[in-house]
Amino acid sequence: MKTIYLDNNATTKVSEEVLAEILPYFSEFYGNPSSMHTFGGQVATKIKEARQQVAALIGASPDEIIFTSCGTESDNTAIRSALLANPNKKHIVTSRVEHPAVLALVSHLSTLGYRITELPVNKEGLLDLELLRRSITADTAIVSLMWANNETGVIFPVEEAAEIAHEKGVLFHTDAVQAVGKIPIDMKRNVIDMLSLSGHKLHAPKGVGALYVRRGTKFAPFLIGGHQEKGRRSGTENVPGIIGLGKACELAAANMEKENTYVRRLRDRLEQGLLSRIPRCKINGHLEKRLPNTTNISFEYVEGEAILLLLNEWGICASSGSACTSGSLQPSHVLRAMGVPFTMAHGSIRFSLSIYNTEEEIDFVLDKMPTIISRLREMSPYWQQVESCEYMS
Numbered sequence: 001m002k003t004i005y006l007d008n009n010a011t012t013k014v015s016e017e018v019l020a021e022i023l024p025y026f027s028e029f030y031g032n033p034s035s036m037h038t039f040g041g042q043v044a045t046k047i048k049e050a051r052q053q054v055a056a057l058i059g060a061s062p063d064e065i066i067f068t069s070c071g072t073e074s075d076n077t078a079i080r081s082a083l084l085a086n087p088n089k090k091h092i093v094t095s096r097v098e099h100p101a102v103l104a105l106v107s108h109l110s111t112l113g114y115r116i117t118e119l120p121v122n123k124e125g126l127l128d129l130e131l132l133r134r135s136i137t138a139d140t141a142i143v144s145l146m147w148a149n150n151e152t153g154v155i156f157p158v159e160e161a162a163e164i165a166h167e168k169g170v171l172f173h174t175d176a177v178q179a180v181g182k183i184p185i186d187m188k189r190n191v192i193d194m195l196s197l198s199g200h201k202l203h204a205p206k207g208v209g210a211l212y213v214r215r216g217t218k219f220a221p222f223l224i225g226g227h228q229e230k231g232r233r234s235g236t237e238n239v240p241g242i243i244g245l246g247k248a249c250e251l252a253a254a255n256m257e258k259e260n261t262y263v264r265r266l267r268d269r270l271e272q273g274l275l276s277r278i279p280r281c282k283i284n285g286h287l288e289k290r291l292p293n294t295t296n297i298s299f300e301y302v303e304g305e306a307i308l309l310l311l312n313e314w315g316i317c318a319s320s321g322s323a324c325t326s327g328s329l330q331p332s333h334v335l336r337a338m339g340v341p342f343t344m345a346h347g348s349i350r351f352s353l354s355i356y357n358t359e360e361e362i363d364f365v366l367d368k369m370p371t372i373i374s375r376l377r378e379m380s381p382y383w384q385q386v387e388s389c390e391y392m393s
């Protein structure tokens with residue numbers, strides 16, 4: 001059975017160009033980039049090139065890029081660094097809809113005496129910037145807000161948020177793991193101090209990420225040991241991962257506009273097709289301020305997990321909530337924060353597309369979904385009540 005992969009916010013396929021670029025670094029050029037000899041030196045040169053490629057995608061200078069192992073490490077490093085750089089400040093501002101890489105960390109920090117403000121969002125998943133302004137106090141060490149939401153794709157105005165933080169003299173970090181490679185980012189045009197990104201969300205391998213740290217920002221490393229990354233992130237580099245991330249960033253920079261148009265068209269075809277074929281379903285999140293590849297749809301009176309199982313029988317991969325929380329039956333914290341009613345939040349599915357999807361795949365999903373939803377609704381006592389009320393009215 002063919003796999004139809006519509007779960008690209010969970011992870012992406014490593015592109016063929018990226019794979020071709022990294023393979024020689026496993027068996028042919030396996031030197032340690034820190035070694036004095038030419039064999040290691042040539043690997044260091046390639047890492048330098050990757051750093052330039054990552055920097056170019058986000059309009060940064062290469063010396064502002066620190067390679068890490070993943071988005072989670074980048075988020076943890078940024079927030080902990082801000083706390084270490086401002087030891088007298090004990091307050092962190094973030095939002096209720098962040099990824100667990102931030103929310104679980106701040107929850108842990110709260111047990112160590114830090115005060116946390118989690119900003120609410122409205123029903124479209126958007127932030128109130130005035131509330132952000134009022135939430136920052138003299139005790140705030142850092143504001144950390146995601147650029148794009150992994151579950152709904154909703155985009156936060158992080159550039160404006162960073163200006164508000166700076167007006168109050170507070171550091172600003174953004175978790176841009178879902179945004180980098182999908183929307184244009186130019187760090188020369190904003191005042192964001194730190195930005196996290198992750199390789200496996202943009203067709204590079206898993207196990208590599210990066211943290212952008214604006215030149216001049218006080219920084220405290222998370223991993224301490226050797227001199228790698230100029231002492232800002234110790235540990236022998238994940239050479240193939242870093243080279244893959246560099247290549248993926250180069251490809252994203254070259255093709256973003258073209259790919260976005262293509263992916264957005266497929267996403268809209270899927271969305272419109274579902275809305276027109278299936279009664280009582282609704283898109284979650286602001287319709288415009290959204291990533292071009294993501295749609296989060298609630299189907300009333302069905303369980304998201306049940307939809308996923310039936311989609312899986314046809315080889316269709318999607319997600320309910322984020323991949324990291326789908327093991328639990330709690331409705332997603334993002335949809336709860338948006339005030340999505342219980343009956344809708346439980347039946348939400350995220351489809352996240354990539355350039356590797358085709359129109360035929362979307363049409364296949366559109367063909368299967370109506371039967372899946374009506375089959376599940378037939379089993380739901382609530383749905384039967386709704387149907388009989390609508391028949392009578």
Ligand code: PLP
Nearest residue numbers: 070071072099101150177178198
């Ligand atoms: N932040 C966001 C918004 C994410 O979507 C993810 C992964 O899903 C992460 C952070 C964590 O990234 P990683 O899997 O590279 O640790």
